[in-house]
Amino acid sequence: MASISGICSSSPTLNHQNHSTQKRRRTLLPSFPCRPKPFPPRSLAREAPAQLSEITKPHHAGLEKDPSALWHRYVEWLYQHKELGLYLDVSRVGFTDEFVHEMEPRFLAALRAMEDLEKGAIANPDEGRMVGHYWLRDSSRAPNSFLKTQIDKTLESICSFANDVVSGKIKPPSSPEGRFTQILSVGIGGSALGPQFVAEALAPDNPPLKIRFIDNTDPAGIDHQIAQLGPELASTLVVVISKSGGTPETRNGLLEVQKAFREAGLNFPKQGVAITQENSLLDNAARIEGWLARFPMFDWVGGRTSEMSAVGLLPAALQSIDIREMLAGAALMDEANRSTVVWICFLTFYPMF
Numbered sequence: 001m002a003s004i005s006g007i008c009s010s011s012p013t014l015n016h017q018n019h020s021t022q023k024r025r026r027t028l029l030p031s032f033p034c035r036p037k038p039f040p041p042r043s044l045a046r047e048a049p050a051q052l053s054e055i056t057k058p059h060h061a062g063l064e065k066d067p068s069a070l071w072h073r074y075v076e077w078l079y080q081h082k083e084l085g086l087y088l089d090v091s092r093v094g095f096t097d098e099f100v101h102e103m104e105p106r107f108l109a110a111l112r113a114m115e116d117l118e119k120g121a122i123a124n125p126d127e128g129r130m131v132g133h134y135w136l137r138d139s140s141r142a143p144n145s146f147l148k149t150q151i152d153k154t155l156e157s158i159c160s161f162a163n164d165v166v167s168g169k170i171k172p173p174s175s176p177e178g179r180f181t182q183i184l185s186v187g188i189g190g191s192a193l194g195p196q197f198v199a200e201a202l203a204p205d206n207p208p209l210k211i212r213f214i215d216n217t218d219p220a221g222i223d224h225q226i227a228q229l230g231p232e233l234a235s236t237l238v239v240v241i242s243k244s245g246g247t248p249e250t251r252n253g254l255l256e257v258q259k260a261f262r263e264a265g266l267n268f269p270k271q272g273v274a275i276t277q278e279n280s281l282l283d284n285a286a287r288i289e290g291w292l293a294r295f296p297m298f299d300w301v302g303g304r305t306s307e308m309s310a311v312g313l314l315p316a317a318l319q320s321i322d323i324r325e326m327l328a329g330a331a332l333m334d335e336a337n338r339s340t341v342v343w344i345c346f347l348t349f350y351p352m353f
């Protein structure tokens with residue numbers, strides 16, 4: 001039986017509370033404060049287009065050719081974050097110190113806007129919602145204790161469910177293996193791309209459960225995935241992911257999978273898991289039909305930034321990826337993004353795309 005010790009370590013080695021990395025960062029030109037002073041929460045999205053449209057092209061100095069000058073520029077500009085293993089080298093992009101200086105107010109505005117976002121500003125006025133995926137990886141940043149508890153409890157229930165599935169404590173009703181061996185993820189767009197990326201990047205060579213995806217409505221593709229499972233359909237955990245719970249492509253995939261279960265004489269609800277917003281169509285169907293488990297998606301997490309919610313964490317944990325480590329790494333990256341350094345790199349590249 002696969003070891004499950006790595007799925008949810010209680011003490012991740014990437015200590016995102018450790019702010020000593022801040023001190024190790026080199027000081028860049030100009031020396032802006034890393035954390036701008038907070039100001040009252042407000043809606044941000046309506047201001048963004050105007051600010052972005054003002055971004056001008058960097059003053060190109062032309063590509064530096066002199067090897068010694070190039071070396072100094074490299075030493076001056078190389079950004080390293082050793083704990084993350086992240087290196088950003090913009091030294092060969094032809095921007096000038098004047099450009100960086102001119103951009104200073106915009107860097108500060110961007111950092112202030114990020115701070116507002118992380119404090120719970122209504123940043124999506126069309127949907128009237130907060131944008132809080134940062135809180136998923138560091139729940140102490142959530143704007144109130146209700147949200148913090150929601151995040152912490154969901155993480156605990158994901159870890160507990162994944163451990164029970166991987167250890168065989170939760171098993172499919174009629175599989176000769178006596179445990180789940182496959183995950184079939186049904187979902188599209190933001191409800192598929194994160195789990196696909198993480199499976200490619202972080203899953204071990206031989207995960208306890210192998211994952212495959214139905215991520216579009218192509219009938220031949222759906223048939224192919226089901227046919228490849230063959231008799232292992234009996235030991236497949238079907239994870240249906242949809243924030244809205246009503247996406248037609250996802251529903252088509254689900255209907256096809258349920259049909260395959262019926263034809264194989266299998267009891268779908270005993271092998272079905274839903275990840276969706278509370279009271280969505282999918283959530284209600286899963287509740288009424290008595291699916292094996294349901295996990296929440298929060299309205300304040302956008303689909304395309306949902307990888308660190310149940311959307312990405314459950315599939316990862318089922319593949320024995322240590323999700324607390326993953327969250328700690330993401331929190332550390334968030335911390336790095338709160339400094340000017342990474343923004344300088346981003347904005348010097350931005351006008352070129």
Ligand SMILES: O=P(O)(O)OC[C@H]1O[C@H](O)[C@H](O)[C@@H](O)[C@@H]1O
Pocket residue numbers: 188189190191241242243244245246247250303304
């Ligand atoms: O998670 P769902 O509500 O099913 O939505 C799944 C996807 O649907 C569409 O493709 C949207 O453009 C995506 O942004 C979204 O991630």
